[in-house]
Amino acid sequence: MSGHDHHAAAPELPQSAIVDDGRIATFARAIFAAGVIALGVGLYVGWKQGDPNQFAKIYLVNFMFVLALALGALVFTMIQHLTKAGWSPAVRRVAEAHGANLRWLWVLALPIVWLWWNGRSHAEGHGPGLDLLWPWANLEHLAAHDPAEAELVAKKSAYLNPDFFMIRNLAYFAIWALLANFYFGRSVHQDSTGSEADTRSMRKWAGPAIILFGVTTTFAAFDWAMSLNPAWFSTMFGVYFFCVCCTIGFSAIAVTLLRLKHLGFLNGVVTAEHMHDIGKFIFAFGVVFWAYIAFSQYMLIWYGNIPEETTWFAARQVGAWAWVSAALLFGHFVIPFVFLISRWVKRWPTLLLIGGIWMLAFGWLDVWYLVVPVIPSDIGTFDTWNAFAAAHAGATTGLGNPAIYLMLFGMFAICIGSAAKRLARVGLTCRRDPRMAESIAFENF
Amino acid sequence: MSTLTIERPTATKAHDGSTSRLWGLMAEFKTPAAIFEAAGRVRDAGYRHWDCHVPFPVHGLDKQMGVKRTIIPVIVFFAGLTGCSVGFLLQAFTNGTGAEWSFWAIVWVTGYPFLISGKPLLSIPAFVPVMFELTILLSALTTAGVMLLFNGLPRWNHPLLAKKRFLRASDDRFFIVIEARDSRFIRSKTEDFLKSLGATHVEAVED
Numbered sequence: 001m002s003g004h005d006h007h008a009a010a011p012e013l014p015q016s017a018i019v020d021d022g023r024i025a026t027f028a029r030a031i032f033a034a035g036v037i038a039l040g041v042g043l044y045v046g047w048k049q050g051d052p053n054q055f056a057k058i059y060l061v062n063f064m065f066v067l068a069l070a071l072g073a074l075v076f077t078m079i080q081h082l083t084k085a086g087w088s089p090a091v092r093r094v095a096e097a098h099g100a101n102l103r104w105l106w107v108l109a110l111p112i113v114w115l116w117w118n119g120r121s122h123a124e125g126h127g128p129g130l131d132l133l134w135p136w137a138n139l140e141h142l143a144a145h146d147p148a149e150a151e152l153v154a155k156k157s158a159y160l161n162p163d164f165f166m167i168r169n170l171a172y173f174a175i176w177a178l179l180a181n182f183y184f185g186r187s188v189h190q191d192s193t194g195s196e197a198d199t200r201s202m203r204k205w206a207g208p209a210i211i212l213f214g215v216t217t218t219f220a221a222f223d224w225a226m227s228l229n230p231a232w233f234s235t236m237f238g239v240y241f242f243c244v245c246c247t248i249g250f251s252a253i254a255v256t257l258l259r260l261k262h263l264g265f266l267n268g269v270v271t272a273e274h275m276h277d278i279g280k281f282i283f284a285f286g287v288v289f290w291a292y293i294a295f296s297q298y299m300l301i302w303y304g305n306i307p308e309e310t311t312w313f314a315a316r317q318v319g320a321w322a323w324v325s326a327a328l329l330f331g332h333f334v335i336p337f338v339f340l341i342s343r344w345v346k347r348w349p350t351l352l353l354i355g356g357i358w359m360l361a362f363g364w365l366d367v368w369y370l371v372v373p374v375i376p377s378d379i380g381t382f383d384t385w386n387a388f389a390a391a392h393a394g395a396t397t398g399l400g401n402p403a404i405y406l407m408l409f410g411m412f413a414i415c416i417g418s419a420a421k422r423l424a425r426v427g428l429t430c431r432r433d434p435r436m437a438e439s440i441a442f443e444n445f
Numbered sequence: 446m447s448t449l450t451i452e453r454p455t456a457t458k459a460h461d462g463s464t465s466r467l468w469g470l471m472a473e474f475k476t477p478a479a480i481f482e483a484a485g486r487v488r489d490a491g492y493r494h495w496d497c498h499v500p501f502p503v504h505g506l507d508k509q510m511g512v513k514r515t516i517i518p519v520i521v522f523f524a525g526l527t528g529c530s531v532g533f534l535l536q537a538f539t540n541g542t543g544a545e546w547s548f549w550a551i552v553w554v555t556g557y558p559f560l561i562s563g564k565p566l567l568s569i570p571a572f573v574p575v576m577f578e579l580t581i582l583l584s585a586l587t588t589a590g591v592m593l594l595f596n597g598l599p600r601w602n603h604p605l606l607a608k609k610r611f612l613r614a615s616d617d618r619f620f621i622v623i624e625a626r627d628s629r630f631i632r633s634k635t636e637d638f639l640k641s642l643g644a645t646h647v648e649a650v651e652d
Binding site: 298343445 | 518573
């Protein structure tokens with residue numbers, strides 16, 4: 001019974017199941033306001049700590065976390081159209097609503113423009129430039145500080161230079177906003193028309209859209225996270241960030257749906273079958289594929305044992321960072337693998353909720369692990385790993401800083417509030433998708 | 446529930462006049478709704494050795510029949526675990542030790558510790574790809590193998606295939622078959638029972 005379009009008339013869904021009764025809108029306003037306040041306080045607290053570099057990194061981690069959430073939700077939507085999925089119209093609206101945050105997420109990236117503008121003047125008295133985070137933005141400074149690295153990085157300056165960086169950032173946000181707007185807008189448009197043309201159009205563009213998505217997230221990951229250590233490179237970094245997006249985005253979709261169902265919405269629309277499948281998505285992309293990619297990246301570098309590559313992992317295996325690495329191995333792979341592998345866990349709302357929140361937390365820790373560690377500049381002066389590890393045994397992760405969690409809650413709450421407001425406005429499901437009847441009746445075998 | 450496709454209907458002349466043994470009873474239904482309803486009542490009547498044969502998947506029929514979930518996933522989990530451990534032990538033994546070992550005093554093997562790019566002999570990261578692949582290999586082969594085994598395959602013939610009427614199981618008829626080996630099977634009573642379910646036709650199947 002699958003594999004064909006179903007042209008059955010869209011089922012009449014009870015309004016109380018798919019339309020906000022005011023509670024979601026109230027929640028959206030409250031969480032949005034709380035987010036704005038928390039972000040403001042977090043920014044203030046962070047700035048007052050007087051370490052602009054650490055402050056910028058905290059901001060970047062939290063920004064990449066909420067960005068990954070929206071990107072993961074966007075790619076979920078696009079996969080459904082690309083594969084002509086019949087099971088998912090019941091749950092797709094939640095993904096579209098999270099993804100549609102990409103319409104405005106560029107606002108949170110505006111500090112990059114400010115840094116870029118400052119950096120252009122090269123004059124005293126201006127604020128910090130892009131080299132606050134990205135050393136390649138100021139080669140003179142890097143040369144004075146670490147000539148060997150500067151020599152390597154100078155060879156990359158055709159790509160890693162402030163102006164091209166800005167242009168690329170503009171392109172990323174423009175493309176993402178366009179894609180998210182298209183997939184949210186067309187889907188909402190279909191709610192009023194019930195037209196199959198909307199479905200066809202979304203399917204037709206899904207292929208090119210996914211290619212654009214893949215290229216932009218890959219290069220965005222290179223630009224924002226990988227180029228923090230501009231001499232280091234990994235061709236797997238882009239797909240690693242894709243896994244981060246999947247982990248965070250799919251988990252957020254699961255948690256959102258489970259909360260909506262807990263509030264009494266979507267009864268008879270979203271069933272255990274759908275949650276089971278979203279659990280599979282988290283398991284497949286957030287747990288197994290992540291581990292596959294993370295290990296592949298690690299093993300090739302470990303095996304090759306070339307200093308310019310191994311330094312990145314060395315920085316993540318000294319002092320307290322070793323615990324973060326181990327926490328990711330177990331918390332992002334081993335434990336959720338065993339936990340989520342069983343069918344009944346994915347179908348049990350409370351357990352899947354725990355799994356989703358767990359993966360959100362470790363997804364965030366993963367971004368922290370990617371962005372924050374600094375490769376010690378004296379790393380080349382040690383003869384052995386043991387000597388290096390002993391000298392840097394005191395390396396700290398900085399995870400105790402309250403500004404992190406204020407900003408994290410702030411940005412996360414703003415995004416959740418924004419998505420919730422959207423859901424309250426347009427309804428909780430793609431009610432007139434031509435495959436809605438098929439989706440509601442969907443069963444796993 | 447199973448879906449049968451019969452390609453060569455003439456290949457099933459099984460008997461040459463010798464005495465045949467009753468294998469079961471076959472009841473024919475005309476609609477998915479009828480067999481769905483009937484399956485629930487066969488389940489409630491307590492039969493265990495019975496099956497439905499339908500030309501296309503009837504959603505929910507498994508549940509209606511009271512088919513329990515397969516235990517294949519549990520078997521596959523342990524197969525995967527075995528693959529993973531074998532992958533590790535194989536490499537730890539061959540590359541990590543110089544131990545000598547004789548299988549059944551016939552095959553004599555020895556470890557071959559070989560230093561590769563200065564890594565420790567027992568380097569787990571290098572072992573992971575093989576451990577991973579063996580996990581997948583054993584899991585996949587076990588899944589396929591156990592699935593066939595549990596389905597009673599391979600088998601070359603089946604008593605039902607001798608029934609001309611049964612050919613329509615791959616076209617437009619729905620069949621419930623209760624096997625004679627079922628402890629509740631009493632030919633006359635079971636036949637009446639099947640008729641009472643609304644079967645349009647009931648006939649005996651011989652082995």
